[in-house]
Amino acid sequence: MAAIDTTLSPPLPMSRIKPGRIVMWTVLFIGGLLMITPILFMFSTSLKTSSQIYDLRLIPQSPTLANYIEVLTEGQFPRWFLNSSFVAICVTASNIFFDSLVGYTLAKFRFRGRQFVFIAILSTLMIPTEMLVIPWYLMSANFGWLDSYWGIMFPGMMTAFGTFLMKQFFETVPDDFIEAARMDGLNEFTIWWKIAMPLVTPALSALAIFTFLGNWTAFFWPLISTTSKELYTLPVGLTSFAVEQAIQWEMIMTGAAIATIPTLVVFLVLQRYIVRGVMLAGLKG
Amino acid sequence: MAMDTTSPQSAPRLSMRTRRAIWVWAFLALPVLFYSVIRFYPTIDAFRLSFTDWNLMSKPAYIGLQNYRDMFASAEFWKVFRNTFAYLIIGTPISLLLSFLIAYFLDRIRFGHTFLRALYFLPFITTASAMGWVWRWFYQPAPTGVINSVLGSVGMGQLDFLRSTTWALPSIMVTAIWAGLGFQIIIFMAGLRSIPQTYYEAAKIDGVGDFAILRKITLPLLKPTTVFLVVFSSIGFLRIFDQVYNMTTNDPGGPLGTTKPLVLMIYQTAFNSYQMGAAAAQTVVLFTILLFISLLQLWILRTR
Numbered sequence: 001m002a003a004i005d006t007t008l009s010p011p012l013p014m015s016r017i018k019p020g021r022i023v024m025w026t027v028l029f030i031g032g033l034l035m036i037t038p039i040l041f042m043f044s045t046s047l048k049t050s051s052q053i054y055d056l057r058l059i060p061q062s063p064t065l066a067n068y069i070e071v072l073t074e075g076q077f078p079r080w081f082l083n084s085s086f087v088a089i090c091v092t093a094s095n096i097f098f099d100s101l102v103g104y105t106l107a108k109f110r111f112r113g114r115q116f117v118f119i120a121i122l123s124t125l126m127i128p129t130e131m132l133v134i135p136w137y138l139m140s141a142n143f144g145w146l147d148s149y150w151g152i153m154f155p156g157m158m159t160a161f162g163t164f165l166m167k168q169f170f171e172t173v174p175d176d177f178i179e180a181a182r183m184d185g186l187n188e189f190t191i192w193w194k195i196a197m198p199l200v201t202p203a204l205s206a207l208a209i210f211t212f213l214g215n216w217t218a219f220f221w222p223l224i225s226t227t228s229k230e231l232y233t234l235p236v237g238l239t240s241f242a243v244e245q246a247i248q249w250e251m252i253m254t255g256a257a258i259a260t261i262p263t264l265v266v267f268l269v270l271q272r273y274i275v276r277g278v279m280l281a282g283l284k285g
Numbered sequence: 286m287a288m289d290t291t292s293p294q295s296a297p298r299l300s301m302r303t304r305r306a307i308w309v310w311a312f313l314a315l316p317v318l319f320y321s322v323i324r325f326y327p328t329i330d331a332f333r334l335s336f337t338d339w340n341l342m343s344k345p346a347y348i349g350l351q352n353y354r355d356m357f358a359s360a361e362f363w364k365v366f367r368n369t370f371a372y373l374i375i376g377t378p379i380s381l382l383l384s385f386l387i388a389y390f391l392d393r394i395r396f397g398h399t400f401l402r403a404l405y406f407l408p409f410i411t412t413a414s415a416m417g418w419v420w421r422w423f424y425q426p427a428p429t430g431v432i433n434s435v436l437g438s439v440g441m442g443q444l445d446f447l448r449s450t451t452w453a454l455p456s457i458m459v460t461a462i463w464a465g466l467g468f469q470i471i472i473f474m475a476g477l478r479s480i481p482q483t484y485y486e487a488a489k490i491d492g493v494g495d496f497a498i499l500r501k502i503t504l505p506l507l508k509p510t511t512v513f514l515v516v517f518s519s520i521g522f523l524r525i526f527d528q529v530y531n532m533t534t535n536d537p538g539g540p541l542g543t544t545k546p547l548v549l550m551i552y553q554t555a556f557n558s559y560q561m562g563a564a565a566a567q568t569v570v571l572f573t574i575l576l577f578i579s580l581l582q583l584w585i586l587r588t589r
Contacts, residue, residue: 024390025397031387032404035463038419039407041431045422054428056435098316105312109305117313124324128524128575130548131568134334134555135327158319188308217412219527220548224556235414235527242418243534249422249429256415263410271403274410278468279475 039260046254053250067254071241076229077258080237085262087152087222087233088215094157095211096204102158103166104192108178118167124160133224140225151225152233156215162207165280169203170196206277209270213263234259331572334565341559352566361542362550362567369547372458373522380462380469380518381511387466388473389499402471409467417531420460421447424532447532450543457544460528465521469514476510477503509586516582520575524548547571 045053047063055061071077106118136155137146145151173196181191197204222233232240238259242252267274335352339345356362391401408416424446427433433443446456480503488498504511526548530537537553538545547567555564 021394025394025401028387028390028394028401029397029404032401035405035466036407038416038423038463039411041423042415042419054434056431098319101312102316105309109309111306111309117317120325121316121320124320126576126579127324127328128568128572130524130526130551131331131572132324132327134561134565134568135330136323137555138330138561139327155323157323158316163316188305188312192312213410217410217414219412219414219530220552223530224552235412238412238418239414239531239534242531247429249425252418253422256412256418259412259415263412264407267403267407267410271399275402275406275471278471 039264042253042256042260045250046257048250050248050250067250068258071251071254071258075241075255076232076237077234077241077255079230080232080234081258083149083231083237084216084234087149088212090149091153091156091215092208092211094153095159095162096208098158099162099207100166100170100197100200100204101192102163103168104170104196106163107167107170108173108175108196121160121163125164129155129220133221136221137224145225147226147228147231149231152222152231155221156211156218159211162211165203165207166200169200173199202273202276203280205270205273206280209266209274209277213266216263331565331568334562335569337562337565339561341561345562348562352563356563356566356570364542365538365545365547365550368454368543368545369523369525371454372461372525372546373519375455376458376462376522377515377518380466381514383462384466384469384514385473385511388470388477389503391470392474392477402474405470406467408464411464413464413527414531416464417460417528420456420463420528421532424456448540450540453533453540454544457525457528457532460532461522461525464528465518469518472510472514473507476507480506512582512585516578519578523571523574523578526552 040058044058044060046067047060047065048055049062049064049066052060052062102121106114132155140146140151145154177195177199178191181195186194217235218233219235219239222236223239226232226236229237229240238255241255245251245255334345336347336349337345338348338351387405391398391405394401422429423431425433426445426448427437427443430446432446436443445452447453484502484506485498488502493501523546525546529544529546529549530552533539533544538549548571551564551567551571554560554567
């Protein structure tokens, strides 16, 4: 093995040399640590008392959960946490249902107007949210949707991105499967739900993760559509909390940590799916 | 003749076709309603509003192109315009270069690959408003701010960061680059993986060096990925809001408006001063720029 290596190594590129590898790994590792430094410091400071925050040691001398207890009992964080969860779960469920239903219809049915519907939906990708918020706001004011869960959720109930992603995946489902199901006398809805959907679970999981994370971290529209604190989502609530706390950085970091922990948990549990999903979405989109 | 043989069955076949069409439109009914009412109508409404003067109190008054004239004549608009493009023109190349370098080397590492990748990807899934505050804390003067404390402890001068009219924008930009880097790295790695290994093997047999392989094979074949990321990143910087808003809450877009991007201006015009018409005109400008960039992408990838 070693003999083969040495005989072949002169024409091969330098990358075979081990010290170079070690340097490369070390540099990447240090870079990676720098990337998570803000997150580490956030957690570290959230475990310190206000008198310790000038001590920049990463491991707190006497870590305490007092900040968490104070933030969770005195502030409205539990409420905001529930609001964000509720909104993100509802919007995700809606996208899973409608985006895949539309994607399936566009991929597996030949009907008049199919191309038109597809292009119309796709063209909405070109319209930035920022352009729509003013009409959405006026619409919400007219219908009394301001300051309500539905008001936060309605703009995202379906997305062109999700529809396009699901269409791409349903196209890989063989027509024979669907035809066979039709022969068995299943109705079209059952065929979609029971036969086609289980065949695209990787795409569905990617869509679910993106929609959930996207709505969990969403800031712009929830900031506009809610005015009472009871209806804030976590990111908007955190901003108002941080403004009130002014310079109590250990409290602000605790709030920030509470907003971040769920996404970290989702990431650590579903890392493989998330990375694969980003790759899928990036390449298809 | 063919028609003759099928004619007895044409009635049930037609009905099956009709039945399927009914299914199709039953599936599409709510989505068509949704896209019409929540996407297309508001788009048209935004254009319509941009020709009106409306403060939500009185009735909207049609004023033609006056909002646009006022906007293009205002120094504040051009300042915001410059800021927005500063985020884009400095931020995009830096983030692309960094993410490519990291992806290129990370791709060659086997030992601890998933772990290293996770370190770089983690910031991408964090909440922008939360991390805006973390970075804001980092940028504080000593002894509060982490960066200035470190600078002080090694005997270097202090930096004003968010309080400086020069450095506030780059400081916020760093936060935005940091937040988006993980995504770009993953996409670059996916692009690198999609290049067939045989090309590399052939080049190695021919004795082509690493750098030449990078220049002659990797970069040209990576062009679609790069174009996608340039567009994606540009659009992200043009729409920057969360970081700026959270890092400058005491004076949004400050100091002296030097960090204010277009979306923050839109937000303030619409929801602080309630000038709905003027704000709509600003969103039309944003839309036009984004449309132009998207069309540019399509054009570049078509001429490939």
